[in-house]
Amino acid sequence: MRHDSLPIRHVLAELLAVLDGHGSAVLTAPPGTGKTTVVPLALAEAGMRVLVAEPRRLAVRAAAQRMGVSYSIRGERHVGANPMVEVVTTGVLLQRLQRDQELAGVDAVMLDECHERHLDADTALAFLLDVRDTLRPDLRLLATSATADAEPWSRLIGGPVVAATGATHPVETVWAPPARPVAPPHGLRVDPALLSHVASVVRRALAERDGDVLCFLPGVGEIAKVAGMLDGVEVLQVHGQAPAHVQDAVLAPGSARRVVLATSVAESSLTVPGVRVVVDSGLAREPRTDHARGLGSLTTVRVSKASAGQRAGRAGREAAGTVYRCWSAADHERLADHARPEIALADLTGFALQAACWGTPDASGLALLDPPPPAAMSAAARTLEALGALDGASRVDGASRVDGASRVDGASRVTDRGRRMALAGVHPRLARALLDLGPRAAEVVALLSEQLPRDAGDDLVAVWRAARRGGTGFAARWRQEAGRLRRTAAQAHDATPPAPHTEHIPHGRTPDDEVAGLAVALAFPERVARRRGGGYLMASGTQAQLPEGSKLHTAPWLAIAIADRPTGSASARIRQAVEIDEETARLAHPTTTEHEITWHVPPGGRHGDVLARTVERLGAIELSATPLKDADVREAILYGLRTEPDVLTWTKQARELRDRLAFCHRAVGAPWPSMDALIDLADQWLEPELSRARRRADLERIDVAAALKRLIPWSERLEQAAPERIEVPSGSHVRVDYSGDQPVLAVKLQELFGLQETPEISGVPVLVHLLSPAGRPVAVTADLASFWRDGYRSVRAELRGRYPKHPWPEDPLTAPPTRRTKERRP
Known part of the structure; x- marks a missing residue:
């Protein structure tokens, strides 16, 4: 391959000199300059064996085919004509590093598109920096980025920035917002009106510009919907689930004009021949993880300015082009500058296991641009301990460097079982099921290691049987992955001691339902669920609901493989599950038996009572309860x-x-x-x-x-100190009210005639409520002397008219107190 016509040629000499002098470098180059395919060959021509790591399988195959070199992706290896260069996914690179930390036979590693901040790429670079510092000071490291913001990478990698500018083709921006407002994305939902608008913009681009059109959409479902709105033109759908023949067709020049509908996989590391126009919906998908509930999901977000720039650059890879952005220039200014790195958003269980196997369980010893969130790492450690991958030792403050062991203060953190799980090439949860069940679980694990077709139902066994029938791109990929996992399981299963709570699992021939149920329950023990009311209660304590009309709704127990929690919803939504029985649930999740002595208020009730019982639980699920006699219920x-x-x-x-x-x-x-x-x-x-x-x-x-x-x-x-009653001048014993801040004496006014001072109790004056003959209050005073002097006259005038038969003397201090009316004259 000749590279003297590409802009990258101007910096090749500088790049080789920097790598010779510093051992590492950061290469920045705009899309289309040739960094992905020219630089590895140039390094090979300089006598180096080069390993190129790409973030996506599609990019691996495309780069390897253009260079004529070998490539390796999960479950597939191709030997090319040039033995000096091999292209791999970052996931494959991680597996190699765990097996062979020295990377024997490799002189240079190139991490392509590091600006995308994929978790595997960040992890691989951290491991490589550790290897270079401790084992391979001769190993050359090159990080490449399509963006110019490379200083953080330069500081991390310890090498200068080499910038390739070169001649780039201009890309005109056309702002094409919808004529009427559309609803913002919510969870996975995208307003159909926006998709209709995107399809209309594609038709407009076909009419106004020449060349193929590359249209960016957030997911497979949106791609299918927009494809259904485009007639009279060849439409190719590119995403992570696309079969190999579709990927090959996209990478080859077309004989007729084409529309390529793609997810973010086409943002970088990939040149689609013939594209002169990009239509950008402005949306992407990001992971979201609910660490408290152990649930993950994808959510639709606005793209960042950096991503929008990457997408626009696809239009100018081969010639001048145009980008139609389905939003306004004002909205563009409000976009975030960069997308958040995956380490800040994703489930970190796999990362935590990789770090533990590397020798730094808390990742504190790794050179990362962004540290992992503590809450996410804590949740990951708990999951790994439950899976038997970590031994549950005390939390750590530091770890050893690369020395072949994972030690913290002399104590091993990662188990042998955990190491085998890390090398299985699937998520640790799925690796646990593969190791426990052996080759018979390979097909189910393969099913769960790939993104299922968007039309897959909630019955995982039915999805499995459909994959066996074949006839789809997903089925072909599934069969290939199942074969790989079957071989992996056969090698690892015999050498792996069974987990204590799975040693009684039968290992003979079992029906599909049993194998699938066991595999899912072992992989996701906290998602074992029991029917309760109109839904299910997971062992984690989360409520979950099946879709309307699900055939699984009568199942007393479920092993839930895939679930998410819609934004704003208290319950999880079950995507795929398998019916199981209680025995399977018990095998997958440890049970506890405890004495429960509480003051219990029933749901919806107002009054509680003592509840003393012995309870057996599977997580939050109550299996049985028996009354507990002679318990200490005092608390x-x-x-x-x-x-x-x-x-x-x-x-x-x-x-x-x-x-x-x-x-x-x-x-x-x-x-x-x-x-x-x-x-x-x-x-x-x-x-x-x-x-x-x-x-x-x-x-x-x-x-x-x-x-x-x-x-x-x-x-x-x-x-x-506080007499119940006080004797008043009339001789009555009147009850004192102590319910307020001051004791209250409520007494008929006439019974106090002659009493000059206010009564006191324990030195506190009482508050006297003076009552009429009918017992109604007429005055309140804490100073009787003042009342007789200033208030009595007006009260007397009022009461004489209302109660003429009662005595109302002019001088109350000399009048005899009484409870009666006036004496009748004969």
Whole structure:
């Protein structure tokens, strides 16, 4: 292949010199300059064996075919004419590094499109930097980026930036927003009106410009919908699920004009011949992980400015081109500059296992542009411990460098089982099922290791049987991956000790349902679910719902393979599942048996009661419960008293006594106790009733008034400190109300004639409520002397007319107090 016509030729000499002098470099080059295919061959011509890592399988095959070199992707290897260069996915590179840290026979590694910030690429670079620092100082490292923001990479990799500019073809931007507002994306939902608009923009581009059209859409479903709106033109659909023959057709020049509908896989590392026009929907898909529930999903987001620039560049790879952006220039200014790196968004279980196998379980020893989020790493560690990949040792503060072992303070963190899981080439969850069940699980694991067709139903066994029938691109890929996993399982299964909770799994011939159920349950033990009400309760505690009309809705137990939680929904949505039985659930997820003694309020109820039982649980799922006799229920009783004060029968007598005691505490203080925290004093006043209480009814029968008397200090007399009644001048003994902040004496005005000073209790003046002969309040005072002097005259004038038979003397201080009317004259 000749490279003297491509812009990259101007920096090849500089790049080789930098690599010779520093051992590492960052190469920035715009799309179409030849960095992906020219640079590896130039390094090979300089005598180096080169390993090129690409983020996507599609890019691996395309680059290898253009260079005529070997390539390796998961489950497929091709030997090319040039033995000096091999192209691999970053996932394959990670597997090689775990097997052979020295990368024997490799002189240089080129990580292409590092600006995309895929997790595997970030991890591979961190491992390579570790290898270079400790084992292979001669290993040359080259990171390439299509964006100019390379300084962070330069600092990380320890090498200068080599910038290739060259002549680039101009790309005209046409702003083509919808005429009417469309709904923003929500979860996986894209407004159909936007898709209709994108299709109309494609038709407009075909009419206004020459050349093939490359249209970017967020996902497979949107590609299919837009394809259905385009007639009279050849349409190719490019995505991660596209069969090899479609990928080959896209990479070959077409005989007629074409429209290529693609996801983000076509943003970089890929030249589609003949493309002069790009139509960009402005949308992409990003992972989202609910670490608390162990659920992951994809969500539709606006592209970043950097991604939009990458997409536009596809139109200018071979000649001047045009990009039609389905949004306005004003909206473009509001886009984020860069997409968030995958390490900040994704499930980190696989990354955590790779890091643990490398010798740094918390990833603190890895050179990463962005550290992994602590919550995501903690969730990943818990998952790996449950899968038997980590030994559950105490959390770490540091780790050894590359030395063939994973050590922290002398203790191994990753198990032998975990190492085999890491080398299986699938997610650790799926590797667990493969190791436990052996080759018979290969087909199910292969099914779950690929993105299922968008029309796949929720019954995973039915999807499996459809794949066996073949006839689709997915089925062909599935069969190839199943073969690879079958070989991997056969090599690893015999050498892997069974997990303690799976040693009783039968290993003979079993029906599809049993194999699928076991595999899914072992891979996702926290998603084992039991039917409850109209849905299912997972072992994780998350509620889940099947789609309407699902044939699985009668299953008492499910092993849920794929589930997500729609934005704003409290329940998970079951995408694919298998019916299982309780025995399978128990094999996959450890059960616990514990004594449960609580104060339990039933759902929707207002009143609780003591619940004492022995409960067997599978995670959050209750399997069985039996009453627990002779249990110590004291703490439950106390909790009930704290949360439901009305559980005690507070008679009027009890309330009045409590109020009197509270007054004594306010007025006198010690040794009178406070009534604000009666439950804290339960040992003093509720014994022995508390020791005998077993349930709510026992509490309701307690004589609270009698019990409260136990709080009266032995050295005090309640009648002296807070008398129940006070004798007034008329001779009546009137009850005092202590329920307020100040004691209240409600008495008929005439019974206080002659009383000059306000009565006091424990030094506190009472608040006198003066009543009419009918018992209605006519005045309130805390100063009787002032009332007789200033207020009595107006009250007397009013009451004389209303109650003429009662005495209303002009001088109340000299009049005799009375409870009666005037004496009748003979």
